[in-house]
Amino acid sequence: MAKSASTRQPSPFQSFNKLSGELGGAFADLGTFLPLILGLIALNEFSAQGIFFGFGCFALFSAFFYKRPVPTQPMKVISALVIAEGFSPGMLQASAMIMGIALLVLAYSGVIEWLAKQISPAISIGIQLAIGLQLIWIGGAMISEMWLIGVSALCLLLASRFTPLPFLMMPMVILLGIIWQMNSQMLPNFQFAAEQSWQLSWPEQSDWSRAALLLALPQLALTLTNAVIAISALSKAKFPEDNPKKLSAKRFALSSGWANLLLAPFGAVAMCHGAGGLAVQHHFGARTYLAPAIFGVTCLAIAAFWGEAIATALSLIPMAVLGALLAVAGVQLAWSRRFIDGKPYCIAVIFTTAMACLLFNTAVGLMVGLVMERFRRHWYLVKFL
Numbered sequence: 610m611a612k613s614a615s616t617r618q619p620s621p622f623q624s625f626n627k628l629s630g631e632l633g634g635a636f637a638d639l640g641t642f643l644p645l646i647l648g649l650i651a652l653n654e655f656s657a658q659g660i661f662f663g664f665g666c667f668a669l670f671s672a673f674f675y676k677r678p679v680p681t682q683p684m685k686v687i688s689a690l691v692i693a694e695g696f697s698p699g700m701l702q703a704s705a706m707i708m709g710i711a712l713l714v715l716a717y718s719g720v721i722e723w724l725a726k727q728i729s730p731a732i733s734i735g736i737q738l739a740i741g742l743q744l745i746w747i748g749g750a751m752i753s754e755m756w757l758i759g760v761s762a763l764c765l766l767l768a769s770r771f772t773p774l775p776f777l778m779m780p781m782v783i784l785l786g787i788i789w790q791m792n793s794q795m796l797p798n799f800q801f802a803a804e805q806s807w808q809l810s811w812p813e814q815s816d817w818s819r820a821a822l823l824l825a826l827p828q829l830a831l832t833l834t835n836a837v838i839a840i841s842a843l844s845k846a847k848f849p850e851d852n853p854k855k856l857s858a859k860r861f862a863l864s865s866g867w868a869n870l871l872l873a874p875f876g877a878v879a880m881c882h883g884a885g886g887l888a889v890q891h892h893f894g895a896r897t898y899l900a901p902a903i904f905g906v907t908c909l910a911i912a913a914f915w916g917e918a919i920a921t922a923l924s925l926i927p928m929a930v931l932g933a934l935l936a937v938a939g940v941q942l943a944w945s946r947r948f949i950d951g952k953p954y955c956i957a958v959i960f961t962t963a964m965a966c967l968l969f970n971t972a973v974g975l976m977v978g979l980v981m982e983r984f985r986r987h988w989y990l991v992k993f994l
Contacts, residue, residue, distance in 0.1 A: 627896070629776040629777045629894065630776035630893065630895060630896065631678075631895055631896070631897060631899040631900045631903065632776070632777075632780065632900075632903060633776035633777060633778070633779045633780055633893040633894050633895070634678055634776070634890040634891070634892075634893045634894050634895020634896075634900040635678075635890075635895065635899070635900040635901070635903035635904040635907075636779065636783070636904065637779050637886075637889045637890045637892070637895070637934065637937075637938070638680050638682065638883075638885075638886040638889055638934075638938065639783070639926075639934055640744075640751075640889075640931045640932065640935030640936070640937070640938055641682055641685075641744070641883065641885060641886060641935060641938060642664075642682060642683065643923070643926065643931055644751070644928070644931055644935075645683045645685065645688040645689065645692070646660060646664075646688075646878070647798075647799045647801075647924075648692045649688060649691065649692060649701075649878060650801060651800055651801055651924075652692055653691060653692060653695065653698075655698055655701070655876075656698075656807050656876045657912070657915050657920075658807045658876065658912045658913075658915050659807050659875055659877060659912075660876060660877060660912075661908045661909070661911045661912035661915070662872075662875060662876065662877065662908070662912040663868075663872040663873075663875060663876065663877020663880065664877070664880065664904075664905070664908045665905045665907075665908030665909035665910075665911075666877075666905070666909075667681045667868045667872065667877070667880050667905070668901045668902070668904045668905030668908060669901070669902060669905035669906070669909075670868065671864060671882070671901050672898040672899075672900075672901035672905060673898060673902075674860075674864055675844075675855065675856070675860075675864075675898070676855075676897065676898045677844065677848055677851070677856070677896075677897065677898065678887065678890045678891065678895035678896065678898075678900040678901055679840075679844070679861075679882055679901060680882055680883055680887055680901065681868075681881075681882065681886075681901065681904070681905075682880065682881055682882065682883040682886050683878050683880060683881075684708065684831075684832060684836075684879035684880065684881050685828075685831065686824075686827050686828040686831055687701070687705075687708075687824045687825070687827075687828045687878075687879040688878060688879065690823065690824055691824070694823075696823075696824070697816065698876075699810060699811070699812040699816040700812065700816045700819060700820045700823075700824065701820075701824075701878055701879065702810070702811070702812050702816075702873045702874065702876075703812035703816040703817045703819075703821075703824075704820040704821075704824035704825045704828070704879055705870075705872075705877065705878060705879035706812075706869060706870055706873045706874075707817070707820060707821050707825040708825050708828060708829070708832065708865075708866075708869050708881075709865070709866045709869030709870030709871075709873070710866070711825065711829060712832070712837070712862045712863070712865050712866030712869070713862070713866035713867065713870065715833075715862060716859045716862035716863045716866060717863075721833075721837060721838075721859050721862045722858060722859050724833070724838065724858075725837075725841065725857075725858040725859075727979060727982075728838055728979070729958070729982050730842065730947070731947070731951070731955045731956075731958040731962070731978070732958065732959075732962050732975065732978035732979065732982065733838065733839050733842040733843075734945045734947055734959050735958060735959040735960065735961070735962025735963040735966070735974065735978055736834050736835065736839050736962060736963070736966060736971060736974060736978075737839050737843065737884055737888075737942050737945070738943050738945070738960075738963040739962070739963040739964075739966030739967050739971070739974060740835055740839075740884065740885060740942060740943075740971075741885065741888075741938075741939040741940065741941070741942035741943025741944070742939065742943055743939070743967070744885055744935050744939030744942065744943075745935075745936050745939035745940060745943065746939075747939075748932040748933065748934070748935035748936030748937075748938075748939060749936060750932070751928050751931055751932025751935065752929050752932040752933060752936065753929075753932075754928050754929055754932075755927060755928070755929035756929075758786065758927050758929040758930065759927075759930070759932050760933075762785075762786065762929065762933035762934075763933040763936055763937070765778055765781075765782050766778060766779060766782060766934070767940075769893075775894070776893050776894035778893075779893050779934070782930060782934075783926060786925075786926060786927045786929075786930035787922070787925045787926060787927075789927065790925040790926070790927050791925055797924035797925055798924065798926075798928045799924045800924065801920035801923065807876060810876075811874065824879075828879070830970060830971050830972035830975070831970075831971050832865070832881050834974075834975055835883060835971070836861065836881035836882045836883055836884075837861045837862045837865070837882075838858050839884040840861055840882050840883060840887055841856055841857060841860075841861055842884075843884045843887055843888065844856040844887060847887065847891050861882055864882070865880065865881045865882060868880055869881075884942055885938045885939065885941075886938065888938060888941035888942040889938035889941050889942075891941075892937070892941045945959075947959060954985060957981070958978055958981045958982060958985075961977060961981060962975070962977055962978035962981075965977040965978075
């Protein structure tokens, strides 16, 4: 008898396509990752070995803790402020450990679970829409530095789903960008010191209060929404067959909290998960633990063998190509089927929450969404809208 469809072995082409999806998804989030990380290394002269070591450990832990393509990213607000203001490695370490402690306290106290229950799918989609639009805007600004390269990369990435091997397009686009940069007369976007010492240090006493006020406090609202609650909701939607407890907001808070608290003393930057990273990794074919495992092993290899060859290769990735990756991540995060099949009041909550996030910040957007949902619960007639 012929084997049934459920027991039939996948063809070599299908197996290769799945593996290429994991490989493509492993590096699909570079548009968010590389600009901030390379900025910290090139502009602030932080230790490349310590930073990549931290991400390698965090990514490998996430791979085997979640068994899904859960991304690891730098905390955007903290990283951007450190680059812009030239803060010391001690302040960056202190902010990472403060964020780690805050996430652990909120997780173990049950506050994270309570907050997640208050946030409806409409609020989560609104926050994701706002963050997605911000990523598209930032990606567009990066593309504008080299329109031809950036738009070409964006078109190739968006058209990848119509090709026989869609998941190979992302690494191919990066490789083509490096080849173009090598043969152009333009200077690389970043200049790195090939020889760097691994900065193992501890924050000074004055670093703690300044890091809490200037770095951790502005980051906290974005982390709670995007890197804990939003990614929990998105991962449950992407992998409905998994146990919901495995992808709960509490677990995302715990993994980020422990990673920051334990790895910051070894030179790691403030790290978190991210809904945008999950969206783009899933888009490019990542479905299992292999994607974050590949990314983690690559980061550890870069940390172990950091030198002129690796520094040169990273400097040759065009900023416009990174912008194209970031824009694709934004599109994947911003889009939701609720825009089509949602009820009118649900759509109103989504767009009002997103607008408040864009005009003010994610904390204000969250509060606006909660007020609107509270109004719907207490007014009987609104429930039927």
